[in-house]
Amino acid sequence: MSAAVGAGAAVTAVRDSTAPTSYDGLVSRVLAGRLGPDPRTLRIAVAFTTSQAVRHDGRRGGYRNEVLSLRLDRAVGSCAVEPGALSGGAVDDCAGADVALLLEHPLTPVRVAALDAYLMHVTPHTxxxxxxxxxxxxxxxxxxxxxxxxxxxxxxxxxxxxxxxxxxxxxxxxxxxxxxxxxxxxxxxxxxxxxxxxxxxxxxxxxxxxxxxxxxxxxxxxxxxxxxxxxxxxxxxxxxxxxxxxxxxxxxxxxxxxxxxxxxxxxxxxxxxxxxxxxxxxGPGHGNGRGHRSGQPSGHRDSCTEATL
Missing domain, CATH: 3.40.50.2300 (Response regulator)
Known part of the structure; x- marks a missing residue:
């Protein structure tokens, strides 16, 4: 028996369907204006961090999360970071900067959040x-x-x-x-x-x-x-x-x-x-709910949002 969900019909590919050959290749296509507006013409209006600390009753420990987010028009792009890892001036660097500049920022989280904001702007989750x-x-x-x-x-x-x-x-x-x-x-x-x-x-x-x-x-x-x-x-x-x-x-x-x-x-x-x-x-397998479930669920567990590798 299958231990999890089997694959269903594939979901339609995202707009501009040619898949990039690499992450760097995707960034290059954005910088070249191949996926939408020239990123040099788009500016980040708001930059902010969200910091979270969690400790549930009955748990042995807690955890913390921190996320850098950039607002581009209606879109928000994000990249989680290790708490305290962002330099004090990172948020100031982002507010008012054009997307192209941030795609070449020395800090990886800034580059990722900027790319996410741009792609959310041109291809929202619809x-x-x-x-x-x-x-x-x-x-x-x-x-x-x-x-x-x-x-x-x-x-x-x-x-x-x-x-x-x-x-x-x-x-x-x-x-x-x-x-x-x-x-x-x-x-x-x-x-x-x-x-x-x-x-x-x-x-x-x-x-x-x-x-x-x-x-x-x-x-x-x-x-x-x-x-x-x-x-x-x-x-x-x-x-x-x-x-x-x-x-x-x-x-x-x-x-x-x-x-x-x-x-x-x-x-x-x-x-x-x-x-x-x-x-x-x-992608495939969404929402089908098929699959054998063996054993009983464990008790409620808390979790970190996105852990590192």
Whole structure:
């Protein structure tokens, strides 16, 4: 029996359908004005950071998240960073700057957020651009995290016994995989152990030969590990599913170029509000809900939003 959702009909590709050959290639196309307006003519109106600290009752510890976001007209592009990693002047550098200038900024998170804002501006998450909206119910941050995790894992197409490399440890995602009987390898630069006592590996590329599919955070864009993961998936035909607050408008561009599916979550993120929300799914397997579920779900777990590699 399948341990997770089988693939459904493919979603229509995003507008300007030719997939880029690399992340740098995508940036070059934007700078050349091939995907929309000349980025030199577009300016970031607002730059801001969102910092979060969480500690749930009954948990052994907590976590922190920080996200850089850039507002371009109606669009907001984002890149998560390690708390405290941004220089004090980064936000000031961005406010009022043109997008082209920020695409060549010395700080990677600024470049990623600027690219995300531009692509969100020219190809927002709409059905016309290949996105299928998926509602998140109102609830606590934990309840919404678990609902998001289910929506993400439904994009995987793995058979019984196949192993998923999870790049960016998010407890709700691990819980959902466990409830479906899907073996996984948890990977995060921070190392340590999962809530279930499993060791967390720290070098994703060293684990690629041990897995049958990869489930990775958009934060891999910010730490430079996305391209090696994408190239591996493309070369060997391995499934690569991305869950993205960082670069939610960037990653759908790589569908068919190593990326199999994307769960895109633009700002504002689920953890900012207790009301209903929406995420956007691209690629096969969306929302079918098929698959064998072995065992019982674990108790409620909190999770970080997007963990690092």
């Amino acid at each position: 059905p016309e651009n290949g996105a299928l909206p998926h509602p998140l119910p109102a609830g606590s941050s934990l309840e919404k995290s678990r609902a998001r995790a289910k929506a993400v894992v439904e994009l995987l197409d793995v058979r019984a016994g196949q192993t998923v490399l999870v790049v960016g440890v998010v407890n709700s995602l691990l819980e959902e995989l466990r409830s479906r009987g899907v073996p996984y390898i948890p990977c995060d630069l921070k190392g340590g152990r999962t809530e279930w006592g499993e060791p967390i590996v720290t070098h994703a590329l060293a684990e690629l030969d041990r897995c049958d599919a990869v489930l990775a955070s958009g934060m891999t864009l910010g730490n430079g590990s996305f391209e090696p993961l994408r190239e591996h998936a493309l070369r060997v035909g391995k499934q690569l599913v991305m869950f993205a607050q960082t670069g939610s408008a960037v990653l759908p561009r790589f569908l068919g170029a190593g990326v199999s599916a994307v769960c895109a979550e633009p700002y504002p993120f689920f953890w900012l509000d207790g009301g209903p929300g929406v995420i956007h799914r691209y």
